[in-house]
Amino acid sequence: MDRKELGAFLRSRRERLRPQGVGLPTGPRRRTPGLRREEVAVLAHISTEYYVRLEQGRAPRPSGEVLAGIADALRLTDAEAGHLHVLAGTPPSRTGLHRREVRPSILALLERLPQTAGFVVSATYEVLAWNSLAAALMEDFAALTPRERNLARRAFLGDGPADGALYGSSQAAEFRLHVVMGLRSTLARYPSDPAVRELVDDLCDGSPEFARLWERHDVQAAQTLTKTFRHPVVGPITVDCDSLGLADGDQHLVLYSAPAGSPDAEALALLAVLGTEAGEFQR
Structure with a gap:
């Protein structure tokens, strides 16, 4: 003190x-x-x-x-x-709710990003905002309810491919581990938020894998530097992954990009032209 x-x-x-x-x-x-x-x-x-x-x-x-x-x-x-x-010298009382409102400046930034798929996720992994390239690469988030836009539910409870891939990503297992660790920290920050507790309970009840990982009490995940999507139209796309913390809202701005002039950058450019109607991943 x-x-x-x-x-x-x-x-x-x-x-x-x-x-x-x-x-x-x-x-x-x-x-x-x-x-x-x-x-x-x-x-x-x-x-x-x-x-x-x-x-x-x-x-x-x-x-x-x-x-x-x-x-x-x-x-x-x-x-x-x-x-x-x-x-x-006193730990803060955690009685608040996690925030779901995205700053207008971040919304504007998403639309100005050149050849970059970008989206904002909440502390519970709900996709809150996205640009058109993110929708073309992953799925049309505008057609989903907030509950369906939750990537934690999509990864553990969704009716995706039988191999467990998430949007065709080969790093799906790594992402699921990251989600478990992230939600462990989120629950510690928002123990009185009913939405956080409901999500964790649903995942524990509905996914044996999540329940098993949750019991490990891990709280730190390795950073994912690259990710490969297997898109049904343009094929495999390997992107650089950057997750930028938005401290004021306890949110993350996730950016997927590729080196200029690379085949992956050309594939992203093609996706930007095709939009969400061309071969989006089916749920």
Whole structure:
């Protein structure tokens, strides 16, 4: 617990707020910028004495529940709340829901990517957004429900080919292992999210393979650098795989590309012309 930095951070966040912004009267005799300490304490449902001691660096370590109350009172962002917990040396309380909204700038970026199949997945592996080349390479996600767009369900519960391939990929087994490890971490971050728990329960009940891998409690998967798709129209396409974390939404932007001038790049260019109607993978 860094008491000095914690106190300074609390003061800086308190002084930036205005009473009207948190539903309090302004009053004519307010001498200090921002909220008063006693006002923060009331909003956080803690004693004024304890909050004052926190700002002065004299208080014992606060609990996660107390920090959550202070974060709400000070209107902290997710990043600021996480920093608050780090300064206090207290693990953050995990009571939120995983996010499914994609930033407009990322949606625009997907459409501007040249000769690159791109899509965004949530913390539960639901495909949230995609460009036309990703739909041509994999499947027409627009024709599916959100539940059907979940790649974890597609990999373990879908009625795909008998050999277990996923969109013709030869790395399907590796992807399934990656999904199990990823969901293990997701459940730890969102233990109170019913959608996360429902997905894990469905996969455990419906897939013996998932249940077996889940019991291993592994949480770190090797990064996939390349992937080969066996497309029914253009044939095998080997692509470079890049997964970029979108930290503010706990999402990933997945990019499939090929070296310029390579046969794989030419196959992607052909797919871009053909679109989703030419030989998409059947479920």
